[in-house]
Amino acid sequence: MANGQWYPPEWPERIRALSEGTLTPVVPRRAATVMLLKDTGPEPAETTDPEPAEHTGSESLKGTGTGGSGGSRPAVHMLRRRASMAFAGGAYAYPGGGVDPRDDDHHVRWAGPTRAWWASRLGVDEASAQAIVCAAVRETYEEAGVLLAGPTADTVVGDTTGEDWESDRAALVARDLSFAEFLDRRGLVLRSDLLGAWTRWITPEFEPRRYDTFFFVAVLPEGQRTRNASTEADRTVWIRPAEAMDGYDRGDLLMMPPTIATLRQLGAYGSAAEALAAAPGRDMTPVLAQARLVDGELVLSWPGHDEFTKHIPTGGASA
Secondary structure, X not given: OOOOEOXXXXXXXXXXXXXHOOOOXXXXXXXXXXXXEEEXXXXXXXXOOOOOOOOOOOOOOOOOOOOOOOOOOEEEEEEEEXXXXXXXXXXXXXXXXXXXXXXXXOOOOEEOOOHHHHHHHHOOOHHHHHHXXXXXXXXXXXXXXXXXXXXXXXXXXXXXXXXXXXXXXXXXXXXXOOHHHHHHHHOOEEEHHHOEEEEEEEOXXXXXXXXXXXXXXXXXXXXXXXXXXXXXXXXXXXXXXXXXHXXXXXXXOOEOHHHHHHHHHXXXXXXXXXXXXXXXXXXXXXXXXXXXXXXXXXXXXXXXXXXXXXXXXXOOOOO
């Protein structure tokens, strides 16, 4: 393949069905994902490894090509979805997942911008805004072991390891414990000010599994460490956006359009704090793929992201 764009073989048939009116789009489920960032040291020596270094105790990085620039640059935490996953199996992505119906619990402990502020920023009502922000924080803890919460409105927990923490995390994953109950049990408040809303992508209408996903950016809290806590991932990495882009462009790293698009956007920033500070100015207009029939071929495109355009001849091959 020319690059690592995730492109399921059943898409052409489904796109045709949608254009012919024989496929009814499913309602997308709201979801949240977090691009967790940390600053790194100088660019490491280039290697020939086809994939980024797997997350280790030292949280080291290896170069994956020529895209990195010298000096300190931010790295982003990514996970690789298991090949057995029905949706985007084998693709690199960020920690995230669907909204839990209980994420809009009015009892949730909250710090940072108000729910009304978040509602305006995300373009939803206040209950939905709380649910989306809660989902972002909860899923980051469930899948990466990182918790954007603290005892007070201006503190953050420094260590989330240990059997008691793991027990609570497992209960969250199993939905035996709501996020509001988890915060109450721990005496913590959700730090919504540690998140920055970055972009919003909606799964194409021809997909059988659809998500209305809000992407956030956050900086790894001091004292906390990431780990692969997700049953949906077979590896995790810390990688600079430029290195991940190189891997995708060579076809070595598989990614969905919103993942590579956000990596290209993050590559412009020299530090994690700089990226977080840029978030309030980001456009949150949803990106939704369009499929149309043009001169006997199907054209699949994502508005504002020309690199993902696909031309699908009626015979089924894509270009």
